[in-house]
Amino acid sequence: MSLPSCVILNYTPKQELFNRIHKFQKLLIKNCINGALIVQKADLFYFSGTCQNAHLFIPDEGEPLLMVKKSFERAQAESSINNIIPVQSLEEIPKNIFSQFKRLDKIGIEMDVLPANIYIKYKSAFQPSELVDVSMLIREIRSIKSTYELDKLKKAANLNFAMFSKVSSILKEGIREIDLAAQLEAVYRVGGHQGAIRMRAFNQEVYYGHILSGWNSAYPSFFGGPTGGTGVSPAYPQSAGFKTINKNEPIKVDYVGVCDGYMVDQARIFCIGNLPEKLIKAHEIAIKIKNHIIKETRPGMNGKDLYNMAYNIAVDSGNKDYFMGYTEDKINFIAHGIGVELDELPLITQSTDVTLKPGMVFAVEPSFIFPNEGAVGVEDTMVLTATGFEQITYFDDPITYS
Amino acid sequence: MSLPSCVILNYTPKQELFNRIHKFQKLLIKNCINGALIVQKADLFYFSGTCQNAHLFIPDEGEPLLMVKKSFERAQAESSINNIIPVQSLEEIPKNIFSQFKRLDKIGIEMDVLPANIYIKYKSAFQPSELVDVSMLIREIRSIKSTYELDKLKKAANLNFAMFSKVSSILKEGIREIDLAAQLEAVYRVGGHQGAIRMRAFNQEVYYGHILSGWNSAYPSFFGGPTGGTGVSPAYPQSAGFKTINKNEPIKVDYVGVCDGYMVDQARIFCIGNLPEKLIKAHEIAIKIKNHIIKETRPGMNGKDLYNMAYNIAVDSGNKDYFMGYTEDKINFIAHGIGVELDELPLITQSTDVTLKPGMVFAVEPSFIFPNEGAVGVEDTMVLTATGFEQITYFDDPITYS
Incomplete structure (x- = not known):
C-alpha cells in the first residue's frame, strides 16, 4: 500500500545521497577496493536514504544497487537510488552483485558491526573475491557533515x-x-x-x-x-x-x-x-x-x-x-x-x-x-x-x- | 564509590546464576567444548547478573571467571560470581583464561552477535584453541524459564x-x-x-x-x-x-x-x-x-x-x-x-x-x-x-x- 498524500516524511535528497556515494567511490578507488556491501542500518541510511531490510552494493564507479528484502515498496519510496530490486534470501545477494558488476577482486564490508556468522557466510558466498574492512573509510566520510x-x-x-x-x-x-x-x-x-x-x-x-x-x-x-x-x-x-x-x-x-x-x-x-x-x-x-x-x-x-x-x-x-x-x-x-x-x-x-x-x-x-x-x-x-x-x-x- | 544503603537494586540470586551455569556446563560437555567466553550484554546478564563492560569465561566444569574492564567495583556489587578480576585491555582476556584453565581445545563464543573484527582478533589471540559457535546452546538454555x-x-x-x-x-x-x-x-x-x-x-x-x-x-x-x-x-x-x-x-x-x-x-x-x-x-x-x-x-x-x-x-x-x-x-x-x-x-x-x-x-x-x-x-x-x-x-x- 502507498502512503496517503497527507503524510509528509523527509526523504534524503537524491543529490545529497549521490554526493556521499561519490566521495566513498573515490576512497574505494584510492584503496584498490572494487566495491562495498553496505548493510548496517546507520550506514545504509546514510548512503541509500532507507533503513528497510536491504543490502546496498556500491561499486567503485557507476550506479549502486539496492537489494531489498522487506519492505520493497517502502524502500522504493524512501530511497532515490535508481537501481532497486527485490530479493527473498541472503543467497541472492552475491548472485545479483556478480551478475551486475565485473572485476570484483576486493569487496569492502562493515567488519566492525557485521556479526561473525554473517561474515563467514559472506566469505564463502563471495568467493573468489577477497573481503576487506571498509568500516573506517565509511566512518571517515561520515565524519564530515554537509x-x-x-x-x-x-x-x-x-x-x-x-x-x-x-x-x-x-x-x-x-x-x-x-x-x-x-x-x-x-x-x-x-x-x-x-x-x-x-x-x-x-x-x-x-x-x-x-x-x-x-x-x-x-x-x-x-x-x-x-x-x-x-x-x-x-x-x-x-x-x-x-x-x-x-x-x-x-x-x-x-x-x-x-x-x-x-x-x-x-x-x-x-x-x-x-x-x-x-x-x-x-x-x-x-x-x-x-x-x-x-x-x-x-x-x-x-x-x-x-x-x-x-x-x-x-x-x-x-x-x-x-x-x-x-x-x-x-x-x-x-x-x-x-x-x-x-x-x-x-x-x-x-x-x-x-x-x-x-x-x-x-x-x-x-x-x-x-x-x-x-x-x-x-x-x-x-x-x-x-x-x-x-x-x-x-x-x-x-x-x-x- | 559504593551505593548509599537506601538504594535497593534487585540482583540475580547466586543460586539462580549457578543453576544456569551448571545447565550450560552440561551442554558444553555434551558438545565436547571445554569452555565458553560470554560477552554480549543479554548473555552476560543472564550468566553473571551484571551488564558491566566484562568478559565471563565459563569452563565446562568448576567456577567461572569474570574479567571486568569498567566498572569493576560495580560488577562486584552486581554479580555473585566468586572469581572476579579487573582487566585493562582485551589482550589480558586470553592471558587470564589460559593461566587459570587448562585443556582448552575448543572454546565457545557468541558468533551470532560478536562483530567480525573482534572474532578475528579472538581467533588469533586464542590460538591454538579452536573457536566454535555456542550461541544456539545459550539461546536453548535461555528458552526455558525458571x-x-x-x-x-x-x-x-x-x-x-x-x-x-x-x-x-x-x-x-x-x-x-x-x-x-x-x-x-x-x-x-x-x-x-x-x-x-x-x-x-x-x-x-x-x-x-x-x-x-x-x-x-x-x-x-x-x-x-x-x-x-x-x-x-x-x-x-x-x-x-x-x-x-x-x-x-x-x-x-x-x-x-x-x-x-x-x-x-x-x-x-x-x-x-x-x-x-x-x-x-x-x-x-x-x-x-x-x-x-x-x-x-x-x-x-x-x-x-x-x-x-x-x-x-x-x-x-x-x-x-x-x-x-x-x-x-x-x-x-x-x-x-x-x-x-x-x-x-x-x-x-x-x-x-x-x-x-x-x-x-x-x-x-x-x-x-x-x-x-x-x-x-x-x-x-x-x-x-x-x-x-x-x-x-x-x-x-x-x-x-x-
Whole structure:
C-alpha cells in the first residue's frame, strides 16, 4: 500500500545521497577496493536514504544497487537510488552483485558491526573475491557533515532547547530522577523524537542519555561516557534511577535530541537551592574549557592538541583527579564525533592523531566528577567551520537554579 | 564509590546464576567444548547478573571467571560470581583464561552477535584453541524459564496492565499517534521501565513496540513483526508517527513491558466509535486462535503443530490472505520466545521443528492486516506449564471502545 498524500516524511535528497556515494567511490578507488556491501542500518541510511531490510552494493564507479528484502515498496519510496530490486534470501545477494558488476577482486564490508556468522557466510558466498574492512573509510566520510546534515542537526538542537526549557518547571524537591526523565522524554516524543539512540560500538547502548543527581551522577557504569548512574536495574545499569532529587545537589541532564536520524548531544546542570562552592568552581572550569576550545580550535590542528588544551586547564585548576571521572573509571576523551550515530569519528583523546577538518561535528563535554558528591560540567554539539567552532546546541550556560 | 544503603537494586540470586551455569556446563560437555567466553550484554546478564563492560569465561566444569574492564567495583556489587578480576585491555582476556584453565581445545563464543573484527582478533589471540559457535546452546538454555524468571515476567505484566489501563482515558479524536505514545511511555517510565528493548538479531531494533492506527497499522516496514508503521522519519521507520487518530478505525497498542530486564510483549485493539464489521470479525478470529492455542497446546508437541493450529483457523475463516500481514510483507510466525531479549527461541513457524517444553515462554500474536484499513488481533505473553499454556499478561480481550 502507498502512503496517503497527507503524510509528509523527509526523504534524503537524491543529490545529497549521490554526493556521499561519490566521495566513498573515490576512497574505494584510492584503496584498490572494487566495491562495498553496505548493510548496517546507520550506514545504509546514510548512503541509500532507507533503513528497510536491504543490502546496498556500491561499486567503485557507476550506479549502486539496492537489494531489498522487506519492505520493497517502502524502500522504493524512501530511497532515490535508481537501481532497486527485490530479493527473498541472503543467497541472492552475491548472485545479483556478480551478475551486475565485473572485476570484483576486493569487496569492502562493515567488519566492525557485521556479526561473525554473517561474515563467514559472506566469505564463502563471495568467493573468489577477497573481503576487506571498509568500516573506517565509511566512518571517515561520515565524519564530515554537509549543509543538509547541519540543517538536521540544528533542528535537533531546537528540540533539545525545548526539552531543556522544561526542566526548571518540572523540578521539585523529592521528585525521582525517573519521574523527571519520564516528563522530559514525553517533551521529546511530542516534538517528533524517534526515541532510539543509535550507537555503533559493540555492547554500547544508551537510552536518550543520562539524567542523574547528586551521588548518582558520580556512580560509574560500563558506559563509555563520563557518567553512569544506577539506572532502574542491573539489567540496564545506567541513567535515571529511583533516587529522589534533593536540594543543594547537582542535577545533570545530558540528553540526546534527534531530527530525521541526526543527533545532538548536550548537557546542563540544574539545582534546587545552592551548590557547594567546590562544585560551582569546577563547573566554572568546565565552562572555561568549553569556551577556550571554541575560541582556539582551528581546522588543521591535531585532535590531541584539542584534548591537551582542555586537559591543561583542568590541571591548572587543581581538579585534574576529577576531570572526566575519577580513579579507574575515568574516561580518556573530551569530545566525540556525532551524526546518525552517537559515537562517530573522531574521538578526541590524548593520543588521537587526526587532523581536524571543516565540517566535523563534535559533542564537546568537559566535566568533573566527585565521588559521592556528583558531576558538574557542560556539553554542546558544535561544528568546525573554516574559521573555528560554531555551537549548534544552545541554552544558557551557568547552572540553572530552581 | 559504593551505593548509599537506601538504594535497593534487585540482583540475580547466586543460586539462580549457578543453576544456569551448571545447565550450560552440561551442554558444553555434551558438545565436547571445554569452555565458553560470554560477552554480549543479554548473555552476560543472564550468566553473571551484571551488564558491566566484562568478559565471563565459563569452563565446562568448576567456577567461572569474570574479567571486568569498567566498572569493576560495580560488577562486584552486581554479580555473585566468586572469581572476579579487573582487566585493562582485551589482550589480558586470553592471558587470564589460559593461566587459570587448562585443556582448552575448543572454546565457545557468541558468533551470532560478536562483530567480525573482534572474532578475528579472538581467533588469533586464542590460538591454538579452536573457536566454535555456542550461541544456539545459550539461546536453548535461555528458552526455558525458571520460577525466578517467571516472577519477573509477572511483574512486567503488571506494568503492562497499568499502561493498558491508561489508554482509554488518553485517547481522543485528533490526538496524534506520537502523543499517545509519549503519554504511555511516561506511564512505563514512572513504573520503572528501563526504556530500551533488547533484540538479538542483527539490524533488528524496536522502540517499546508499535502504537499505530488505521492505515498506518497496515503500513509495512523492515521490522520482523506483523506491523510496521511510518515512524517519525525514514531514519527510524516504524511505530507511532504523526498520523492523527480518527474515529472508527483500529488503534493497535503493541508494547513491551520490562521488569529487571525481563520483557513481556502484549497487544490490544482500541477504537473511538465503531469498527467496520470485517475488522470486528477478523479480530474475533484472532481471539479464537489465541484461545484455541491456549486450550490445545501441550508440552511434547512440535512447534509446527502450534503454527498449523493457528493457520488452519485463519484459513477456515476466509481471511488467510491477511493473516500475519499481506502479500510479500507477510511474516512467517505466530509466536516468538521472549525473556531478556525480545526475539528469543523458539520462533514458531510452519517449519519450526522444535519440541515444546515446560518453562518455555512465548508471545503469541495472531493478527490480521488489511491494506489501507488497518490491523486487528491480540498478543499475550504466556508460559507453557506441564499441563498447558498459562497467560502471563492480562487485560480484557475484546476491542476496547472509547
